Amino acid sequence: MTSDLPSTASLPSQLDIWQETLAWQPTPAQQDQFQTLYAYILDANQHVNLTRITEPLDFWEKHLWDSLRGVGMGLANAAPARVMDVGTGAGFPGLPLAIARPDWDLTLLDSTRKKIDVxxxxxxxxxxxxxxxxxxxxETLGHLPTHREQYDWVLVRAVASVATCAEYALPLVKLGGQVVLYRGQWTVEEEQQLQAVARQLGGAIAQVDAFETPITQGVRHSIYLTKVAATPAAYPRAVGIPKQQPLLA
Incomplete structure (x- = not known):
């Protein structure tokens, strides 16, 4: 793989950590893709405000590893899937997942055209x-037949409150499909709220996975929701309402 991107520092390979934490390792070709992604994001970051995480080890941990760790062991074990990344920003977690799982079809959604252009x-x-x-x-896509209840996985990386994220994501997943909410800290109160809100939307909390990042020991949680019933037609509500008026438990 070649490109005209400016040269940048090399990302660490961290193959042992990949294997220990995800039972998966990138191939040499995938490591090259990760390096190209890093160089590209650093270059694009000079023109569009994408990320403050630019050092190689930080980028590896907080953008690459964190993106893939959110899916957990599904990264290595899951069947080919149709996936949506809601609020993808500069392409995280969607682009690292697309590299890691070329057999997955990923839709990367964002409301900001500049970021999708990147x-x-x-x-x-x-x-x-x-x-x-x-x-x-x-909120609009969630009502379109081409997207509503069409995805095996929907990923939301801390773009809003848990109630808002659930309302964004659950209408998009198929029955039996999974929503993954990427969070930092997590509280009992949030879990109680989410369980009640998810029930309104046809979902249930399947697992709360607490872990630490491997380099800086930052606290992270992956919240897995399973779609157990059809989402009522009223959801998601109109553009802006889920964020302005989150559903109450």
Missing amino acids: VQAALPLLELTNVIPMVGRV
């Missing part, structure tokens, strides 16, 4: 053909 421009550099970048609002 994702779009990355695809030929990364030689990815399994990614659809999309500008739009999740």
Whole structure:
């Protein structure tokens, strides 16, 4: 894989950590793709405000490893899947997952065109053909037959409160599908609220996975929701309402 990107510091390979934490390792080709993604994000960051995480080890831990760790052991074990990344920003977690699982079809959604333009421009550099970048609002997509209850996985990386994230994501997953909420800290009160809100939306908490990041020992939680019933037609509510008026337990 070659590109005209400026040279950057090399990312650490950390193959032992990948294996120990995810039962998975990137191939040499995937490591090259991760390096290309890093160089590309650093270059694009000079023109569009994408991330403050620019040092190689920080980028590896907080963008690459964290993106893949959110899916957990599903990264190595899950069947081919249709996945949506809601609020993808600069392409996280969607682009690292597309590299790690080329058999997954990923839709990367964001409401900001500049950020989706960044994702779009990355695809030929990364030689990815399994990614659809999309500008739009999740509240609108959640009512379209081409997206409603069409996804095996929906990923939401801390874009809003847990109630808001659940309302964004659960209408999009198939029955039996999984929502993954990427969170930092997590409280009993949040879990109680989410369990009640998820029930209104056809979901249930399947697992709360607490872990630490491998380099800085930062606290993280992956919250897994399973779709157990059809989401009522009223959800998601109109654009802006889920964030302004989160559902109450």
